[in-house]
Amino acid sequence: MNKNFYQLIFLSVILSLVLNCGKKEEKEEAKTATETTSEATLDPELAKGKEAYNINCASCHGETGAGDGIAAASLNPKPRNYKSPASEWKNGNTEEGVLKTLNEGIKGSPMVAYKHLGDDSLKAISKYVVYLTKN
Numbered sequence: 282m283n284k285n286f287y288q289l290i291f292l293s294v295i296l297s298l299v300l301n302c303g304k305k306e307e308k309e310e311a312k313t314a315t316e317t318t319s320e321a322t323l324d325p326e327l328a329k330g331k332e333a334y335n336i337n338c339a340s341c342h343g344e345t346g347a348g349d350g351i352a353a354a355s356l357n358p359k360p361r362n363y364k365s366p367a368s369e370w371k372n373g374n375t376e377e378g379v380l381k382t383l384n385e386g387i388k389g390s391p392m393v394a395y396k397h398l399g400d401d402s403l404k405a406i407s408k409y410v411v412y413l414t415k416n
Contacts, residue, residue, distance in 0.1 A: 326405050327405075327412055329402075329405040330405035330409030333398065333405055334409050334410065337395060337398065337406070338350075338406065340352045341353055341360040346362065346363030346410065360391070360392075361392075363413045364414065375411065376407045379410045379411060380403055380404065
């Protein structure tokens with residue numbers, strides 16, 4: 282290939298780097314602003330539920346409830362994706378159904394009972410899980 286071809290490729294790469302410089306930072310800043318805004322709109326009980334969920338549930342169910350937490354790959358059956366239809370949920374996708382699951386666990390699955398967290402925390406988590414099913 283000739284020298285001009287390589288110069289053209291080099292200039293294209295440099296131009297691409299210059300034009301995209303700072304785009305990643307802008308996206309990260311926008312994402313952080315969106316997350317901050319959505320967290321600010323959560324009522325206090327949902328915020329408490331989110332905190333307890335992130336500590337106790339997100340490692341399996343994922344931060345958004347997609348069943349893709351870091352521990353999910355090693356689990357069988359896989360953790361519930363909260364966007365799946367209510368008919369696929371063992372106890373339903375209502376606050377009462379989620380609360381039952383949190384209190385009792387699901388026999389024959391990795392989903393254990395979390396009764397030890399106490400009624401207030403479990404109610405807050407169940408409310409947050411239902412919130413995740415809709416958002």
